[in-house]
Amino acid sequence: MPDRTSVPFSRILVALSVAALALASSSQGAAEEDATLAEVIRDHMAERGATVQLAPTPQLARRYAVDLTGVVPTPEDVSACEGKTPEEMFDYFRAKAPMAHTRGDAPYVWANLIRDADHFLFSNSTQFAQVRHIRELEGQLRRVYAEGWSYAEFTRWALESQYFLARFPSGADRANAAFFLFLGRDSLASEVAVGRRWNGWVLREPLLPASAAEDDPDYHEHDYDPSVCGTPGVLCEAELWGVGGSTPAEAIDQMVSSTLFAEAVVDRYWERYVGSPLPGVDFPIIRRILVQGLRDHGYDVNWLVREIATSPAYTQEMMFR
Amino acid sequence: MRPAATWLLLPAVLLACDVSVGSGSGEPHEADDAAVPRPRRPDDEPAGGSDRSLRFYYGPMKAMSAESILYSVAAMTGHDFGSWDYTAPDPATRAFADNANGGPYYRHCRLLGGCMEHRIPLGRTSFVGTAYVLELERVAVEACYDREAFGMFPGRVAPGDGVRPVDVIDHQYVTAFGAAPTDQERDLSVAYFESHLASPEHGDISPLESAGRGHCRALLTTNRFLFY
Numbered sequence: 001m002p003d004r005t006s007v008p009f010s011r012i013l014v015a016l017s018v019a020a021l022a023l024a025s026s027s028q029g030a031a032e033e034d035a036t037l038a039e040v041i042r043d044h045m046a047e048r049g050a051t052v053q054l055a056p057t058p059q060l061a062r063r064y065a066v067d068l069t070g071v072v073p074t075p076e077d078v079s080a081c082e083g084k085t086p087e088e089m090f091d092y093f094r095a096k097a098p099m100a101h102t103r104g105d106a107p108y109v110w111a112n113l114i115r116d117a118d119h120f121l122f123s124n125s126t127q128f129a130q131v132r133h134i135r136e137l138e139g140q141l142r143r144v145y146a147e148g149w150s151y152a153e154f155t156r157w158a159l160e161s162q163y164f165l166a167r168f169p170s171g172a173d174r175a176n177a178a179f180f181l182f183l184g185r186d187s188l189a190s191e192v193a194v195g196r197r198w199n200g201w202v203l204r205e206p207l208l209p210a211s212a213a214e215d216d217p218d219y220h221e222h223d224y225d226p227s228v229c230g231t232p233g234v235l236c237e238a239e240l241w242g243v244g245g246s247t248p249a250e251a252i253d254q255m256v257s258s259t260l261f262a263e264a265v266v267d268r269y270w271e272r273y274v275g276s277p278l279p280g281v282d283f284p285i286i287r288r289i290l291v292q293g294l295r296d297h298g299y300d301v302n303w304l305v306r307e308i309a310t311s312p313a314y315t316q317e318m319m320f321r
Numbered sequence: 322m323r324p325a326a327t328w329l330l331l332p333a334v335l336l337a338c339d340v341s342v343g344s345g346s347g348e349p350h351e352a353d354d355a356a357v358p359r360p361r362r363p364d365d366e367p368a369g370g371s372d373r374s375l376r377f378y379y380g381p382m383k384a385m386s387a388e389s390i391l392y393s394v395a396a397m398t399g400h401d402f403g404s405w406d407y408t409a410p411d412p413a414t415r416a417f418a419d420n421a422n423g424g425p426y427y428r429h430c431r432l433l434g435g436c437m438e439h440r441i442p443l444g445r446t447s448f449v450g451t452a453y454v455l456e457l458e459r460v461a462v463e464a465c466y467d468r469e470a471f472g473m474f475p476g477r478v479a480p481g482d483g484v485r486p487v488d489v490i491d492h493q494y495v496t497a498f499g500a501a502p503t504d505q506e507r508d509l510s511v512a513y514f515e516s517h518l519a520s521p522e523h524g525d526i527s528p529l530e531s532a533g534r535g536h537c538r539a540l541l542t543t544n545r546f547l548f549y
Contacts, residue, residue, distance in 0.1 A: 048375055053378055058500035066385055066549045072393040077494045101392040114388055117407050119438045134408050275383040296407050316380035
């Protein structure tokens with residue numbers, strides 16, 4: 001285990017261990033890869049004598065309504081959901097017309113934009129002075145939800161936009177922010193013990209001892225491991241952005257095409273809708289299924305959201321009524 | 322002066338809606354009413370049954386965001402909190418002004434877990450603490466006692482002579498929780514109404530309206546409303 005505190009803060013050392021992740025993926029059985037998210041969860045529960053229990057309609061309708069429209073359902077909404085499957089309920093609320101609070105957007109788009117604002121605007125790393133940059137960002141994200149625009153393409157746009165370049169003028173800042181915003185982690189993680197919070201963000205699998213994570217391919221502790229430098233396919237100690245320079249297309253390509261990027265997207269939307277971190281260590285297959293699906297669907301996060309929000313992880317009855 | 326009986330009955334109504342916000346109960350809901358839905362328990366399973374701590378055994382339980390609370394309360398009651406636009410050009414100078422973007426929305430939003438804005442980075446919190454609970458109470462009071470708002474009554478109009486307490490109770494349960502009250506919950510709410518009607522809290526409105534507004538306040542400050 002490398003001493004992470006020794007990583008210089010001023011110089012972000014990026015190590016995308018593509019080879020290691022590819023190796024991990026290839027070790028999974030073909031049958032496992034073909035399973036759906038719902039099947040994995042059902043099998044997991046069945047092996048332990050439990051069954052999947054759909055939440056009562058009023059409860060599930062309320063969950064969909066708050067998540068997809070931002071407000072609790074009306075009595076008419078609840079009545080309309082009687083007898084509907086989770087997929088039909090999801091589609092019902094997603095198709096809602098603009099409401100008073102959504103300022104002209106479809107509620108589904110509005111609800112996601114609000115949460116994206118939390119992510120992109122709401123941290124010490126990402127405070128902005130230029131309102132027009134925020135509006136540009138919002139406009140591009142609107143395309144992601146309203147038109148199904150590829151999240152990978154959105155990320156390419158964002159990394160080359162003034163939203164990003166003007167706010168983060170130095171190469172180190174840009175690499176730091178790119179990790180924080182798009183790869184699911186922040187470079188300051190090297191200064192924070194595993195399991196602690198920094199700036200409101202939970203490091204991956206906070207309850208997992210670091211010693212147990214070392215051998216797990218789904219734990220990205222080793223993404224920062226300088227000892228893998230020199231391994232083919234691994235980018236090490238490369239400055240993604242030159243100081244004061246433009247964003248190199250090669251670096252963006254490498255980022256957006258990495259498994260780490262797709263996993264970060266999956267993790268973020270899983271937590272957004274399920275409300276807790278994706279249990280990647282216990283269930284690595286779940287992340288693999290969703291990552292593969294996201295790629296197969298051209299990085300359409302609307303597919304990802306529907307897949308997560310119609311799975312048993314989302315539709316089961318809550319513990320407290 | 323608020324009658325003492327009103328205060329004694331409010332906890333009963335809160336109890337009917339599970340537990341009040343911030344009570345910190347760690348035990349599952351244990352209603353005796355057979356009509357109350359409850360998660361399947363390990364005892365329900367065949368031999369070698371499931372473990373309540375099993376991953377995915379229960380679905381998510383999340384607290385509503387500040388925006389969802391405020392817009393939901395506004396939609397249910399008809400009260401207007403104003404709004405907040407996180408792309409507003411100069412939020413710092415208007416942060417705690419009640420007229421920021423046309424109402425107290427931003428002030429409530431900040432204390433209910435955060436309202437994003439781009440000038441003052443204050444991280445959003447999910448911590449349901451004292452300030453949070455007090456602010457939720459203020460939100461409920463502001464909305465439920467707004468004399469111009471009638472969304473908490475059937476037909477979204479002032480309750481007339483033909484409206485019964487049970488009509489108001491059922492309407493408020495359905496709009497707040499998406500489900501009608503159980504018999505036990507309805508009985509407790511009716512008891513609250515009977516007590517309140519005998520000694521109304523507010524003299525400038527009808528006794529039924531006064532009781533209905535107090536009941537609205539009780540429902541909107543429950544865990545059942547906050548979590549989804």
